[in-house]
Amino acid sequence: MSATSTDPGHRRALICCLVGLVFSAIMAWQSEGGEGDYDDLEHYLRARWSFHDPRYLLDEWGRPGFTALFAVPAQLGWLAGRLLSGLFSSAAAYLAFACARRLGLGSAWLAAPLTLAQPLFFTLSFTTLTETPTAFYLIAALHLLLCGRATASAAVFSLLLVTRYEMAALLPIWAVALVRGGGRRGWALPVLLWAPLAHNVLAVVAGMPAPVRVFLAARGRIYAAGDPFAFVAHLTSAAGLVIAVLALGGCRGLLEFRRGWLVSASIFTYLAVQTVLHGHGLYGTGGYARFLVTVAPLLGVAATRGWTMLGRREPHGGAASARTILLALALVYLSYEAHRWLGSVFWDRATAGLYRATAVLVSVTYMTLALAPKLRATGPAVLEAIRCLAVLFITSRLVVFVEPLRAEGRHREILDALAYAQRHGMSDRRVHYAGPHIAAAMRTVLPQDRRWFREAVALAQTGDLVIWDEFYGKDVNIDVPLQRLWPNRLWQLRYVSWPRPGHWPSILLFERTD
Structure with missing residues (x-):
């Protein structure tokens, strides 16, 4: 029997991953x-349509690193795709x-x-997001x-560059x-670029635009620009307050280990790049x-180091750890307050009050530990508490954050529009649309180039x-605003979806007339 199989830490980690996989599968099913x-x-x-049109495998928006997988x-x-996401998460x-x-x-x-236990990581484990x-x-x-295994690492890292483009920030x-790793690096450095090179070559061969254009043109702003505090504040949503603080504090502690800098540098570089992209509205990012x-997973590794720092009892090292965790808490909390003051987050008063009370409680406790080495050395019960x-x-x-995913109201509106067409004898008509939700409802496949919708509307027959x-008609890549159809004597408005509270009607059905 191997040492790994008898290692209690290995068994605990494996059990946690299996439990996570089971719960993710249950949530996917629900x-x-x-x-x-x-x-x-x-x-x-x-990904599904790639069997009908292989160009979807190279589709720039779809991301080949996701679609091929x-x-x-x-x-x-869809359930099978979500189960695969759960497997990759575990x-x-x-x-x-x-x-x-x-x-x-x-x-x-504990990693x-x-x-x-990071809320958004677990939630996305039962989605099909990149x-x-x-x-x-x-x-x-x-x-x-x-x-x-430098070359193998480079080959896998290269897949990041065709799955989420902002990961190019970690390339340096x-x-x-x-x-710095030394030893036999072989082809490791050039292998870092194999996936994007292959993507661009295959796309050009298939008669598609070269995806490298995405990097060469910082496309115009689609969403509102973010503030400088957004992504540090987002850590509280993505990882939760405690894990966010442990991870940021742990990044400092990781520098004590030979290659720990790699985790810390990757986390802070990624946060900085996302902040800049969202702050300047580059590449149409939504800053989610x-x-x-x-x-x-890197935050999980850093939080593990933060956890061990949380329990240090030695007088000198414990004080340094307490100060580091306290500074991390201050960074996260003040970023949240600044983000909230700028009107970018809309928590209710009770939630904000609980958040602040938690921050104050932890701050007071940790300040006590930082200033009282004797308490730290002789009072392990405080640390365990x-x-x-x-x-x-x-x-x-x-528990509070994670719940099964619910259908959007637009799905029901689309079904109602299709039912209206069937009731009024229009089920045999040619139907033009651009949204994937409509394609899913009609069980059809959309062409890979979405510009066809604009052309189809222009060439529509009686x-x-x-x-x-509404969501896809205004998309800059589709560009069929409502004004092209209404008011327009060539198009008769036949059906309008019932508006949801706080929304305009989002689904409209038009018929081409003489």
């Missing part, structure tokens, strides 16, 4: 018909443990639950690098790590908190129907 985000359904459909499971249905959590052990961290097995496979690729590349860090799921409190907050945050979807 989320049938629901979606975590508009992109959730669209990524799944592009999910193409086969997607043929079995595998990423296990690799977080493996990396923590390679780095020499104490209680390394697995501290990864899975952040989950990205997180797996990143932690797998790190593990291979720590194992001395990986290059430095490969160079879920983007932090890509570094969730803090740890129990941390576990309570982590667990309660996960009797043709157009289902105008």
Whole structure:
């Protein structure tokens, strides 16, 4: 029997990952018909449609690093894709443990639950969004690098560049790590670019625009610009307050380990790049908190180090650890307050009050520990109480935040529009539309180039129907605003969806007339 199989830490990490996988599968099953985000359904459909049109495998928006991985499971249905996401999430959590052990961290097995317990990471484990496979690729590349397999690490890291483009920000860090690693690096450095090179060559051969254009043109702003505090504040949504503080504090502690800098540098570089992109509205980024799921396993590793720092009892090291954790808490809390003051977050008064009370409680406790070395050395019960409190907050945050996904109201509106067309004898008409939700409802496949919708509307014949979807009709890549159809004597408005509270009607059905 191997040492690994008898290691209690290994067994604990494995049990945590298996439990996480089971719960993720249950949530996926209960989320049938629901979606975590508009992109959730669209990524799944592009993977499914790749069997009808292989160009979807190279589709720039769909991300080849995701589409190729999910193409086969997607043929079995959305649930199969979500189960695969759960598998990758659990595998990423296990690799977080493996990396923590390679780095020499104490209680390394905690990296697995501290990864899975991050609310958004677990929520995305039962979606088909690109952040989950990205997180797996990143932690797998790190593990291979720590194992001395430089070329394999570079090959896996390259997949990040065709799964989420902002991961290119970590390319210099990986290059430095490969160079500093010494030994037999072989083709490691050039291999870092194999995936984007292959993507661009194959896209051009297939008659598609070269994806490299995405990097060469910082596309115009689509969403409102973010503030400088956004992504540090987003850590509280993505990872929860406690894990966010432990991770940021742990980043400082990781510098005590030989390759711990790689984890810390990757986390802070990613936060900085996302802040700049969102702050300047570059590449049309929405600045969502879920983007932090890509570094969730790294946060789990850093939080493991933060956890061991949380329980230090020696007079000198304990004081330094207490100050580090306290500074991390101040950074996260003040970023949240600034983010809230700028009107970017809208928590109710009770939630904000609980958040502040938690921050004050932990701050006072940790200030006491930092200023009272005797209490720290002789009062382990205080430290254990803090740890129990941390576990309570982590667990309660996960329980309150995570729930099965629900169907968007637009799905019902689309079904109502199709039912109207059938009731009025229009079921045999040609129907033009651009949204994937409509395609899913009609069980059809959209052409890979979405510009066809604009052309179809322009060339529509008498009797043709157009289902105008507010979300996709205004998309800059589709560009069919409502003004093109209404008011217009060539188009008769036949159906308007009942507006949801606080929304305009989002689904309109038009018929082409003479």
